[in-house]
Amino acid sequence: MEHILVVIDMQNDFIDGSLGTKEAQEIVDGAAEKIRGFKGSIYGTLDTHTEDYLNTQEGKSLPVPHCILGEEGWALHSDIMDAISDTEAEVMDFCRKDTFGSIELCELLKQRYEGKEVEIEFLGLCTDICVISNVLMVKAALPEAKLIVHAGLCAGVTPESHENALNALKMCQVDIET
Template sequence: MSESKIIIDIVVDVQKDFITGALANEQAQANVAHLAQTAQSHARAGHWMFFTRDTHPDNYLQTREGRHLPVAHCIQGEDGWNLAAELETAMSDTEPAVCRIIDKPTFGSYMLPGDILDELMAHNRSVEDIEKFVIYGYCTDICVISNAMVLRAAFPETEIEIQADCCAGVTPQSHQTALDAMQACQFTILK
């Protein structure tokens, strides 16, 4: 097959609640425009784009996660659940070959590898056709690292890069701790 290798971007939870909403984050506010420009640039360069959305029910506070993090956020259908306006605007004039939104009920999407495999099959491609994954979004120390680990387990021979300048953690310290942990697990950290 003469087709070029595929680069797949995993854009994690770039939602209003993680930027200016219920779990507002100054680091995310500071880099969301850069993140949106990066996503737009990658889409225009031909990357396949997968966007995850943290997605919770109305009874979030009664869930296991809600009992440990008692801040209602990313409630499906509410404004804070929506992708950031900056990202929506940046992506509005792109037409990637693959552009999927994946709603996930927990930190890491166990369905993400299957969704990727489905797209590969739909395009008559295989895992060997993936050049690399590029992962970025919010929060580095919770959902970014969780999805990175899910992908590492599912695609052990595929290069995975973390675009650190397009990530933000709950705190700057926890962001760095997550980057250090991912580097120890053989992810490439791009700054």
């Protein structure tokens, strides 16, 4: 069986930057520990916007510039970077995405793992936006893959929206681990 970990948007702006939350800050150590100890392949996503963010549909709905390419807020959190450097897992690809879900991630996973027995674990931010989007896109690309979301290694915009997203994922046959 192939084992994969997908790290969703563990970037500075979502942790302690322009869209950071206490809950996001609280998962960093656990996420770093999971990455360090993971045996398998690691993939990830990077929310990536440009200076014209406020002119996009997302920017008009959420008028808070964040994850601007090349700025400090766009970078992976330093504890996550250190964990990636320390892991013995094979770090494959981190895909830039300009919206909630990554088509590139889904295409990579489908190309490499279609027809194989695969278990894909997810952690990251934000449960109720980018985590749920990417998990459901991967479910569509690899419907027979076992998908696991680590609830304690994810954080939502609010604790309530985090729980709502986890409940929706359960209904879509995704395993939720605490």
